[in-house]
Amino acid sequence: MKTLFKRPESLTDVATHYCPGCTHGIIHRLVAEVIDELGLRERTVGIAPVGCAVLAFNYFNMDFQQAAHGRAPALATGIKRARPDLISFTYQGDGDLASIGMAEIVHAANRGEKFTVVFVNNAVYGMTGGQMAPTTMPGQVTTTSPKGRDVNDVGYPVRMCELLASLRTPGFIERVAVHTPQQVVKARRVLKTAFELQRDNKCFTFVEVLSTCPTNWGMTPFEATKWVQEHMVPYYPVQNFKKFEETPEVKAQVTAEPAKEA
Amino acid sequence: MAKVLMKGNEAIAESAIRAGGLVYFCYPLTPQSEVAEYLSRRMPEVGGAFLQAESEVAVANMVYGAAGAGVRAWSTSSSPGISLMEEGISYIAGSELPAVFVNIVRAGPGLGGILPSQGDYLQSVKGGGHGDYRCLVLAPSSVQEAVDMMPLAFDRADRYRGPVMVVGDGMIGQMMEPVEFKEPSFPPLPPKDWATTGAKGRKPNVVNSLYLNPAVEEELNIRLAAKYEKMKREEVRFEEYNTDKPYRALLVAYGTTARICKTAIAQLAAQGIVAALLRPITLFPFPDAKVLELGRKADFLLSVEMSMGQMVEDVHCAMGHEKPVYFFGRSGGIVPSPEEVVTAVKARLEGGKS
Numbered sequence: 001m002k003t004l005f006k007r008p009e010s011l012t013d014v015a016t017h018y019c020p021g022c023t024h025g026i027i028h029r030l031v032a033e034v035i036d037e038l039g040l041r042e043r044t045v046g047i048a049p050v051g052c053a054v055l056a057f058n059y060f061n062m063d064f065q066q067a068a069h070g071r072a073p074a075l076a077t078g079i080k081r082a083r084p085d086l087i088s089f090t091y092q093g094d095g096d097l098a099s100i101g102m103a104e105i106v107h108a109a110n111r112g113e114k115f116t117v118v119f120v121n122n123a124v125y126g127m128t129g130g131q132m133a134p135t136t137m138p139g140q141v142t143t144t145s146p147k148g149r150d151v152n153d154v155g156y157p158v159r160m161c162e163l164l165a166s167l168r169t170p171g172f173i174e175r176v177a178v179h180t181p182q183q184v185v186k187a188r189r190v191l192k193t194a195f196e197l198q199r200d201n202k203c204f205t206f207v208e209v210l211s212t213c214p215t216n217w218g219m220t221p222f223e224a225t226k227w228v229q230e231h232m233v234p235y236y237p238v239q240n241f242k243k244f245e246e247t248p249e250v251k252a253q254v255t256a257e258p259a260k261e262a
Numbered sequence: 263m264a265k266v267l268m269k270g271n272e273a274i275a276e277s278a279i280r281a282g283g284l285v286y287f288c289y290p291l292t293p294q295s296e297v298a299e300y301l302s303r304r305m306p307e308v309g310g311a312f313l314q315a316e317s318e319v320a321v322a323n324m325v326y327g328a329a330g331a332g333v334r335a336w337s338t339s340s341s342p343g344i345s346l347m348e349e350g351i352s353y354i355a356g357s358e359l360p361a362v363f364v365n366i367v368r369a370g371p372g373l374g375g376i377l378p379s380q381g382d383y384l385q386s387v388k389g390g391g392h393g394d395y396r397c398l399v400l401a402p403s404s405v406q407e408a409v410d411m412m413p414l415a416f417d418r419a420d421r422y423r424g425p426v427m428v429v430g431d432g433m434i435g436q437m438m439e440p441v442e443f444k445e446p447s448f449p450p451l452p453p454k455d456w457a458t459t460g461a462k463g464r465k466p467n468v469v470n471s472l473y474l475n476p477a478v479e480e481e482l483n484i485r486l487a488a489k490y491e492k493m494k495r496e497e498v499r500f501e502e503y504n505t506d507k508p509y510r511a512l513l514v515a516y517g518t519t520a521r522i523c524k525t526a527i528a529q530l531a532a533q534g535i536v537a538a539l540l541r542p543i544t545l546f547p548f549p550d551a552k553v554l555e556l557g558r559k560a561d562f563l564l565s566v567e568m569s570m571g572q573m574v575e576d577v578h579c580a581m582g583h584e585k586p587v588y589f590f591g592r593s594g595g596i597v598p599s600p601e602e603v604v605t606a607v608k609a610r611l612e613g614g615k616s
Contacts, residue, residue, distance in 0.1 A: 064466065071320070074315070
């Protein structure tokens with residue numbers, strides 16, 4: 001009998017703590033499928049953030065490090081500088097990456113660190129109970145913006161792909177979504193490209209995934225997917241921002257030798 | 263090997279390389295930037311990794327990542343930079359990772375000044391970052407001793423799986439002295455079978471300091487406490503000076519200040535006053551038992567520091583109320599002169615006042 005569907009080897013056989021309707025589960029699975037398909041599991045070190053995905057090391061069946069809030073890109077930098085032969089990815093939420101970890105992500109991108117960032121943007125601090133994030137939409141009600149995000153008071157939401165794409169160095173930047181089956185298929189393809197580029201030691205790779213938070217948005221899962229389409233996609237366009245191109249500078253970098261092990 | 267004349271910061275850098283500290287992250291900060299400058303040239307020659315990061319916050323977390331991947335990773339900074347690294351150092355302690363941090367201490371608090379200080383004693387030995395942990399803290403008083411300490415620091419970091427701090431004041435970093443690079447040998451280390459190096463043919467390894475179950479978190483705390491108790495039994499290091507004859511004053515001083523005290527002891531001897539010195543080489547674990555033993559033979563103890571009085575708390579704690587414990591220090595980047603120490607000792611002898 002032919003197997004049509006099974007758990008990727010890169011996922012563990014446990015129930016996650018994620019809320020019903022949250023798309024973290026889909027994103028975990030896509031990352032795991034891509035790592036399986038490329039045969040990278042046995043040399044991958046994932047980095048768990050602080051936020052809803054803080055326990056990701058329980059769900060991915062591979063080596064993992066757990067980072068301080070926002071510092072995942074620094075950990076991945078440390079790993080890749082010490083062991084360029086390893087594959088590393090960070091899995092970070094919007095509070096982690098776009099607020100407290102802004103310096104780490106911008107400079108890792110600007111140095112062209114050769115790891116992959118999976119940036120899960122659900123427009124809210126989920127783990128701490130639904131506070132305003134740097135990515136919270138204008139007018140969006142959260143527990144710390146009870147009258148809705150006032151852009152005159154706290155500014156407009158940060159668009160990370162656009163911000164990072166203003167840098168010359170980073171090689172691959174794309175925003176995807178997972179609120180429709182079609183978008184899921186496309187997201188998988190983009191993640192695969194990112195991991196392939198890392199595998200081939202080409203460039204910094206950044207994939208932003210628009211995600212849902214039915215619990216903190218106060219919506220049903222279906223309403224949440226509609227909200228992504230109607231409110232997030234117009235502000236956060238789902239598109240590629242940077243395609244990898246070989247440049248002399250990048251070519252010069254890929255000759256770096258791995259550090260000796262202690 | 264023949265002796266070479268080297269600046270403290272560069273000698274520390276070279277010694278670390280020879281000890282296998284081949285992955286180094288940094289952020290420039292006076293008075294220790296020469297370490298980074300030296301390693302930016304030297305690391306490519308030895309196949310190591312050098313990276314100037316965006317901040318000390320990032321540096322400590324890069325060290326975390328690299329140490330977690332099983333290599334000897336380290337960094338250097340000075341006081342304000344170490345404050346920023348304390349986040350990562352706490353995580354390194356919690357995740358039981360081996361890492362070495364060198365602090366070339368400058369005056370503070372705040373931005374302070376760039377001149378030598380011992381104002382980071384409390385930060386170094388009492389935790390520094392959040393949570394229930396300690397660092398093994400080594401304090402060199404010469405460039406040669408700093409050189410000798412780097413292999414020891416890496417070995418002990420691996421052995422105890424935790425952060426080791428080497429605390430030198432700005433004088434140690436900046437002065438030039440003749441040094442010899444020895445090749446110390448240590449007992450074999452256990453394999454780093456916990457490191458995240460790719461789960462090939464084994465179960466995944468996780469480097470982590472998050473334990474939501476309080477019983478499991480307490481297990482970690484108990485395990486860490488056991489390491490610190492072992493350090494207290496096995497790692498206490500100190501130097502006794504002039505303790506082989508009856509003495510009236512016991513000076514307690516570390517680092518550069520201890521050298522000044524030795525000169526002061528000679529000057530006191532010329533005036534017919536016998537003083538001795540206890541120089542802690544490990545600040546944690548602190549040589550409590552030695553303070554008590556040597557302190558009992560003195561009329562009083564005098565903690566001499568480049569601070570307004572930090573180590574004196576530990577001297578007091580070790581001595582209890584058996585003998586008076588006094589303090590003398592200069593601060594702000596001012597190095598006390600031997601004459602000032604002599605005056606301080608004589609004042610205590612005459613007046614007995616703190």
